[in-house]
Amino acid sequence: MAVELWSGLGGVGLFAAPGLGLTELLPTVRRLPLARRLAYGYLLGMTGVAGTLYALSHLFGVPLRRPAVLTVVALPTVAGLTLFLVRRHRRSRIHRIRGTARRHGVNNAALRAWVRRAGGPLPLLAAAVAAAVGLGVVAQTASNPLTDWDGRMTWCAQALYIRHEGTVDPAVMRDKRWFITHPQYPLLLPVAQVAALEAFAGAPDSHLFRPLYAAFLPVLLLLVYDGARSRAGKNAAALAALSAALVPFFAYGEGSASSSYSDLPLACFFGGAVVLLWRPGRRRSDALAAGVLLAAAVLTKNEGAPLAVLVLALAFWSPIRSHLRQGGRRPGSAAGELARFGAAAAPALLALALLLCWRSGIPNRQDENYFGRLDWSANWPGAVGQVAVFGPVLVARMFSWRDWSAFWWMAPAVLLAGTRALRLPANRRCLIAAAGPPAIGWAAYSVHLDPAYLAQVTWDRFLLQAAVPLLIALAAALNEVLAGTLGSFAGLRPRRKRRAGPEGTERSG
Amino acid sequence: MRRPLRTWLQWPALGLFCFFLAAALPPALGRAFIHLGEVSLHAREDPLAARARCLGAAFVGAVEEIRHELGPDEDYLLVEGGDPRAGGALWVRYELAPRRAVFLGKLGDLPPPRRLRGILAANLHHVVVAYGPGRPPVLFERYRFMAALERRLGR
Numbered sequence A: 001m002a003v004e005l006w007s008g009l010g011g012v013g014l015f016a017a018p019g020l021g022l023t024e025l026l027p028t029v030r031r032l033p034l035a036r037r038l039a040y041g042y043l044l045g046m047t048g049v050a051g052t053l054y055a056l057s058h059l060f061g062v063p064l065r066r067p068a069v070l071t072v073v074a075l076p077t078v079a080g081l082t083l084f085l086v087r088r089h090r091r092s093r094i095h096r097i098r099g100t101a102r103r104h105g106v107n108n109a110a111l112r113a114w115v116r117r118a119g120g121p122l123p124l125l126a127a128a129v130a131a132a133v134g135l136g137v138v139a140q141t142a143s144n145p146l147t148d149w150d151g152r153m154t155w156c157a158q159a160l161y162i163r164h165e166g167t168v169d170p171a172v173m174r175d176k177r178w179f180i181t182h183p184q185y186p187l188l189l190p191v192a193q194v195a196a197l198e199a200f201a202g203a204p205d206s207h208l209f210r211p212l213y214a215a216f217l218p219v220l221l222l223l224v225y226d227g228a229r230s231r232a233g234k235n236a237a238a239l240a241a242l243s244a245a246l247v248p249f250f251a252y253g254e255g256s257a258s259s260s261y262s263d264l265p266l267a268c269f270f271g272g273a274v275v276l277l278w279r280p281g282r283r284r285s286d287a288l289a290a291g292v293l294l295a296a297a298v299l300t301k302n303e304g305a306p307l308a309v310l311v312l313a314l315a316f317w318s319p320i321r322s323h324l325r326q327g328g329r330r331p332g333s334a335a336g337e338l339a340r341f342g343a344a345a346a347p348a349l350l351a352l353a354l355l356l357c358w359r360s361g362i363p364n365r366q367d368e369n370y371f372g373r374l375d376w377s378a379n380w381p382g383a384v385g386q387v388a389v390f391g392p393v394l395v396a397r398m399f400s401w402r403d404w405s406a407f408w409w410m411a412p413a414v415l416l417a418g419t420r421a422l423r424l425p426a427n428r429r430c431l432i433a434a435a436g437p438p439a440i441g442w443a444a445y446s447v448h449l450d451p452a453y454l455a456q457v458t459w460d461r462f463l464l465q466a467a468v469p470l471l472i473a474l475a476a477a478l479n480e481v482l483a484g485t486l487g488s489f490a491g492l493r494p495r496r497k498r499r500a501g502p503e504g505t506e507r508s509g
Numbered sequence B: 001m002r003r004p005l006r007t008w009l010q011w012p013a014l015g016l017f018c019f020f021l022a023a024a025l026p027p028a029l030g031r032a033f034i035h036l037g038e039v040s041l042h043a044r045e046d047p048l049a050a051r052a053r054c055l056g057a058a059f060v061g062a063v064e065e066i067r068h069e070l071g072p073d074e075d076y077l078l079v080e081g082g083d084p085r086a087g088g089a090l091w092v093r094y095e096l097a098p099r100r101a102v103f104l105g106k107l108g109d110l111p112p113p114r115r116l117r118g119i120l121a122a123n124l125h126h127v128v129v130a131y132g133p134g135r136p137p138v139l140f141e142r143y144r145f146m147a148a149l150e151r152r153l154g155r
Helices: A002-023 A034-060 A066-098 A106-118 A121-143 A149-165 A188-199 A210-214 A216-246 A248-252 A263-277 A284-300 A304-325 A331-359 A376-385 A387-398 A407-417 A425-447 A451-465 A467-485 B005-041 B047-055 B057-070 B088-096 B113-119 B142-153
Strands: B076-080 B101-106 B126-130 B138-141
Touching: A002 A034, A002 A066, A002 A121, A002 A188, A002 A210, A034 A066, A034 A188, A034 A216, A034 A263, A034 A284, A034 A331, A066 A188, A121 A210, A121 A216, A121 A248, A121 B005, A149 A188, A149 B088, A188 A210, A188 A284, A210 A216, A216 A248, A216 A263, A216 A425, A216 A467, A216 B005, A248 A451, A248 B005, A263 A284, A263 A304, A263 A425, A263 A451, A263 A467, A284 A304, A284 A331, A304 A331, A304 A425, A376 A387, A387 A451, A407 A467, A407 B005, A425 A451, A425 A467, A451 A467, A467 B005, B047 B057, B057 B088, B057 B126, B057 B138, B076 B088, B088 B101, B088 B126, B113 B142, B126 B142, B138 B142
Parallel strands: B076 B101, B076 B126
Antiparallel strands: B126 B138
């Protein structure tokens, strides 16, 4: 078990190290504190390594074996380390020239600066609780083998077949007589699993890949904190992240960090793209990083492609429309927006092309085939009529104390009480983005033959996919509530727009 | 001066938020510490022992025997002997992967042996019957399985 634990943590490092290398290329992410930078690094590393292996295996027949894995990991890691060292060397030269070299006592100053940057006692306390919950989940995954439903039915079974044949196109998928469920599901996470197992020479029975999934929980919490901080302040952002850490479903539900489903990774890729695209400053490098995360979403689950379209539409519809309304009076700005759109959309389109190309060789079977059932003329009454069947199930799932504790007692009340904050365009867009995954679930229930059963086993996971934008909106509303109630004696003020960005996004404080 | 409804809602909303924290914090931390304790408890366990602890010794024992019988590369025929919604065939397929399976369906719904012979792949010599979570799967030689089916359903 100790071997599983250390190899599992090594597996997390296998993606975090190249991811940190990739963050060296992104000015805004590079300047973040280490924890938040690691969160983006893990997502970018997972996308870079597993996505590259996916493409290399399918398009060029590169075997998914240790040499390929280590090469793909080493390239961005070494490049990032080199960039880091060059930048550090330059900085120290500038310090020497200006005569501001660090002297004795700098450690204390650095510690004080670190505590200040951590945001004070409340964020630190929230971070401590979240760390304890996260460590508990990692411990659970390292101590126990896989026992969840979809992990064994689809994701990890696929990983075993891929690893055995060393390709993302194994015969078991291409030949339709073999029994395999959801053979056309995207394979980013199974490929990541194979990479970790190959790198650490894991036995076929090894569960060393499980911490890879557990690591997505702290990533989700850090994304919520990072996204909410500029809109709601450090305290409300920390409380929103703490809420996510305390929801039992996020840590231990069927589809959570302690399972091997792709829903939590999808929530992180989707949420990470939302945060990066709506970051103040509207940099092209942020848009490119968001596009990479959208590409990962496309390669993670079927829902990824429609969610990528939703994020791109929400991020670019408003600025492009306003430029069109101005009649091209500011052509430079319009070109900038278009370039950002291109940077965000191109990786997602490439991923979609790869997915479609890979799927074309795999006959579908053992699958719900929702698109085959979509016949608007026959199904439109279902979208309304079936609500009576699956609606009560949705409510029952959300108020399940075991899975959600009192989260759905609290969240609607806070959102309602903080509606003024939600009128800001950026927060409103967060709410719309959060509605995306549940809307996909709703559409599936409307055409499914047994909607109550499907809702019973999937609704929580659609809510999980929406977690990052939902919790950012919750943080904004919570800040309004805190300012309206405790503000007078806690020194809190509702955060208002000080200087509106191009889309009314608040400049970070 | 009239205060908008929203400001009256803020105190109950704050109360509910505090209630959520108070209700969710102790079990979340408690569960985390239990799992952290598990690390030292199971530190010397190998993957086989961990599987036996979590999936049942009888189930894991039967799976190990079937793996040994089939060898590393032999593919097989799979039959669901229990309730399909319990996932028995799926779990057995996962445990036996990367050996490939041809799924014949539910034991009670199998066609008569003569028709079944016509659709079976010639090179698969073993049939595995899964019965559901925790219940050990059973391995048959294919001809024995067909003979038993004939006895039950006739030709």
